[in-house]
Amino acid sequence: MTAPAGRLDRLRAEPLADLAAPLAVAQQRLMVIMLLFMLVTAVIAGRLVQLGLFPAAGRTGATAATGPRGPILDRNGVALATTVKLWAVAVNPRHVLGDKNRLAEELARLMPERSADAYRRILFGRSAFAYLRRPASPDLARAVNALGEPGMELLSEPRRLFPQGSLGGHLLGYSQDVADAKGRTEVTGIGVERYFDDRLRAGKPLQLTVDARVQAAVESEIARRMAETSAVGGAGVVMDVDTGEVLALASLPSINPNVPLRAQADIPNKATLSTYELGSTFKMLTFANAIENGVLPDMSQRIDVARTLRVGGYTIHDDEPMHRSITVPEVMTYSSNIGTALIADQLGGERIRRFFDTLGFNSRTSIELRERGLPQVPKYWARTTVMTTAYGHGIAVTPLHLAEAYAALANGGMWHPATLIPRDPRQPVPGHRIVSPATSARMRQLMRLVVLQGTGTNANAVGLRVGGKTGTAEKVAGRGYNKNANITTFSGAFPMDHPRYAVLVMLDDARPSKATFGFKTAGWMAAPLAKRIIARIGPLLGVRPELGRDIDVSDLMPLILEKKAPGKNEIE
Secondary structure, eight states: OOOOOHHHHHHHHHHHHHHHHHHHHHHHHHHHHHHHHHHHHHHHHHHHHHHHHOOOOOOOOSSSOOSSSSOEEOOOEEEEEEEEEEEEEEGGGGGHHHHHHHHHHHHHHHTTTSHHHHHHHHHTTSSSEEEEEEOOOOHHHHHHTTTTTTEEEEEEEEEEOOOOTTTHHHHEEEEEEETTTSEEEEEEHHHHHHTTHHHHHOOOOOEOOOOOOHHHHHHHHHHHHHHTTTEEEEEEEETTTTTTEEEEEEEEEEOOTSSGGGGGOOOOTTTTTTOOGGGGGHHHHHHHHHHHTSSOOOOOOOEEEESSEEEEEEEEEEESOOSEEEEEEHHHTOOHHHHHHHHHHHHHHHHHHHHHHTTTTTOOOOOSSOOOOBBBBSOOOOHHHHHHTTTSSSBBOHHHHHHHHHHHHTTTTOOOOBSSSSTTTOOOOOOESSSSSSHHHHHHHHHHHHHHHSTGGGGTTTTTTOOOEEEEEEETTTTTEEEEEEEEEEEEEETTTTEEEEEEEEEEEEEEOGTTTOSSSHHHHHHHHHHHHHHHHHHHHHHHOOOOOOOTTTTTTOOOOOOOOOOOOOOO
16 A cells, blocks of 8 residues: 655655754854864964064063074174073982982082082972083083983073173173062163164174274273273273264173173173263363354464463362463363363353254263263353363263264264164265364364374374374262362374274273373373274274374464473373
């Protein structure tokens, strides 16, 4: 008997109905799994994008490391800082299978900085991990491995290495992560390592304008002079006058980034952070300002310095009085405080303040370091202030500030900010004009005269046409001055017929000695130091000594009526 058609349809549909529910459940589970997979994939992808765009994400105050720290190179490709892999010896006491007493004896033999008892305390202690030597030499690593003890661990660790030792210690500095009490990580450090921390952590190389050969010459000569004069410190700057590129930036005592820095943390960068009253080196700035503003239109005009100058209860004097009126070149050559003060009085406080502002004395330098000192500039420009700042008293700047100013006086009148990063030759050098080319030309003559005839004769490196100015100032102590301690400085440039490099050297509390013939001023302290440095670095930088070549000062020479060398008690 044949079943009705409707019943047959129901019979055929019944098995399908039985399968529908399980299939729906399976589809739902599959969808959930797919959604979870997509969600996990999206989270991972998002995290990768986050790390790529914001490498500091996930850390507090520190930048996540993405590989070996980038190297730092000098302008010629010499490695100043690099990252190497070194061994570290550690132990996991819980994994030690052998005799711990015997292992302690073996470790004391291989690493005698600890006793066997000290190693036993580590091995029998509760700690699950302890470093025993980091870094460790490859020979020690092989010897520890030969012990065959599973509990001993050899770890390969990256370590920052400064191949030149303490050379440029303050300049290069260091960077390290420090965890606070709440476990948050902050970056601390100094120098280029700290300033360019993000770039270096990303593994990117960093090339500086510094020339390791020039840096070594400056540091070694400053150290030598400090030893000769028992100075407590010194600083030196060498920079390209046309670009502001710094070839050497020295501060002594130096630091060695290869060793623990805790004991060196209080040693300041004297070139960029510490500020000083730099004495008569400021006279060049006063003269440039006065010539530019028409206060000194004629070099033959005379200034009466026969008597001391009494202003506002303050007496300005020259330690070796001339007892007559002197010409403008003589004021500079003989480093007359009275003559310079009278010139500044004609300039007035407003023009002096504005000129100092154009030189950057109202702010920190823009050098690529965090250690940048803020100049101490007078807030109230009384007549006494106007006169004393004209010869470098009552105003304090960093040595780098002054080096930037002298570079501008020598290069044609353009001020350029100092930099540690090479300039792009396709881009204009940043800067601004402070004096006209004509004023700059006159300043080059005056700087050369000081070295030929005045207080800077001891800086006259043969054939290199050095020009500049000495400066001696009593060291600031609290709210007053220490009459027994001087800051002695020479700031200048070479070769003066076509200046290429500005050079500044400073000594902190240098003492009269046999090497200075018993004299205590900059003409005997700092000028010979500048001569040694320039004589060493000139040939390195392509400036050959030429005896038959010099800047023309013939129009000024007849105006210098008397010649004298720096005196024993001269205060500049």
